[in-house]
Amino acid sequence: MHKTSDINVVETRPLPSPAQLLAELPKTESQADFITRSRDEINRLIFTSDRRFLLVIGPCSIHDVEAGRDYARRLAKLSAEVSDRVMIVMRVYFEKPRTTVGWKGLVMDPHLDGSHDIAAGLRLGRAFLQEVLDLGLPTATEFLDPITPQYIADLVCWGAIGARTTESQTHRQLASGLSAPIGFKNGTDGGLQVAVNAIKAASQPQTFLGVSIDGAASAIVTKGNRNCHIVLRGGSGGPNYSADHIAKTEAALAKGGLPPSIMVDASHDNSAKKPELQPEVIRALLAQIAAGNTSIMGAMVESNLEAGNQAFPQPKENLRYGVSITDGCIGWDTTETMVREIHAALAPHFA
Numbered sequence: 001m002h003k004t005s006d007i008n009v010v011e012t013r014p015l016p017s018p019a020q021l022l023a024e025l026p027k028t029e030s031q032a033d034f035i036t037r038s039r040d041e042i043n044r045l046i047f048t049s050d051r052r053f054l055l056v057i058g059p060c061s062i063h064d065v066e067a068g069r070d071y072a073r074r075l076a077k078l079s080a081e082v083s084d085r086v087m088i089v090m091r092v093y094f095e096k097p098r099t100t101v102g103w104k105g106l107v108m109d110p111h112l113d114g115s116h117d118i119a120a121g122l123r124l125g126r127a128f129l130q131e132v133l134d135l136g137l138p139t140a141t142e143f144l145d146p147i148t149p150q151y152i153a154d155l156v157c158w159g160a161i162g163a164r165t166t167e168s169q170t171h172r173q174l175a176s177g178l179s180a181p182i183g184f185k186n187g188t189d190g191g192l193q194v195a196v197n198a199i200k201a202a203s204q205p206q207t208f209l210g211v212s213i214d215g216a217a218s219a220i221v222t223k224g225n226r227n228c229h230i231v232l233r234g235g236s237g238g239p240n241y242s243a244d245h246i247a248k249t250e251a252a253l254a255k256g257g258l259p260p261s262i263m264v265d266a267s268h269d270n271s272a273k274k275p276e277l278q279p280e281v282i283r284a285l286l287a288q289i290a291a292g293n294t295s296i297m298g299a300m301v302e303s304n305l306e307a308g309n310q311a312f313p314q315p316k317e318n319l320r321y322g323v324s325i326t327d328g329c330i331g332w333d334t335t336e337t338m339v340r341e342i343h344a345a346l347a348p349h350f351a
């Protein structure tokens with residue numbers, strides 16, 4: 001008989017079940033309290049008239065947990081300094097969507113050598129999220145693989161569905177069952193409607209295929225996640241954070257029956273992938289807020305210990321410490337200056 005399946009499959013490697021990993025690295029009671037409080041606070045900033053600014057900031061991806069730890073410690077201090085007006089949430093991104101191919105993140109390839117030791121990646125990711133939470137920093141991540149959330153989503157305070165997957169039914173269904181607030185990026189072509197449709201789909205009950213906490217193939221039945229919003233990240237036609245773009249986004253949200261709540265990603269196509277332009281994007285947003293805008297509730301910034309990025313793959317021993325191996329970031333000095341600038345600019349709203 002002709003073989004008709006697994007023709008292109010080389011190997012199927014068993015993974016621990018989500019329950020096994022959760023038992024190995026259990027969440028503490030204080031982490032659970034902190035996650036719940038952080039999610040509530042994020043939802044207040046997204047959906048109420050609370051004027052604190054939600055800033056999702058951190059490396060494009062975590063590839064070296066030692067550098068990630070160093071970054072998180074610095075960010076925790078900075079966060080405490082500005083917390084009366086700015087709520088800082090750290091980007092702890094472990095899964096990278098690729099335009100074609102490339103390193104897919106710490107969960108998929110933790111040893112950075114193409115060995116794709118996913119079990120080790122999930123373990124490393126879960127442990128690192130706990131370290132960040134223990135520093136008093138809420139965590140943000142992108143959900144890409146539909147099974148990964150079972151292993152880590154209980155430790156995530158805010159999640160993103162990326163520009164390449166906002167239109168995917170699989171990701172909308174997934175978001176409908178997630179417990180954290182979720183930001184849907186606009187499409188890579190700049191299209192807003194895909195994000196509006198995604199927010200609507202994710203808010204509804206859904207049934208889809210997934211794995212249970214014990215790792216068994218299951219039908220997952222969700223209630224719908226009502227805590228979703230749009231993230232503007234620019235597109236192939238250019239940036240989309242100008243007052244005119246914000247007004248168009250407000251109109252698209254209103255037409256979809258959604259509240260006017262917008263996060264702007266200062267990176268990606270909003271800075272033409274030139275990381276050093278991110279502070280200018282943030283300044284433009286602050287100017288709109290100063291002029292009376294109330295729909296811009298927060299921003300996203302890609303920041304690391306050192307500015308820029310470095311080529312990858314390359315031998316691990318040649319990698320420069322604290323430099324992104326995915327998209328370019330602003331460095332720590334610029335980060336501090338920019339965050340303090342946001343804090344100062346918001347003073348009039350808290351007088």
Ligand SMILES: O=C[C@H](O)[C@H](O)COP(=O)(O)O
Nearest residue numbers: 096097098099100102326327
């Ligand atoms: O944020 C990261 C990247 O923009 C995203 O993963 C796509 O990367 P790529 O176009 O280099 O594959």
Ligand SMILES: C=C(OP(=O)(O)O)C(=O)O
Nearest residue numbers: 097162163164185233268
């Ligand atoms: C991949 C990312 O963004 P986008 O989906 O907007 O390209 C990201 O924020 O890391």
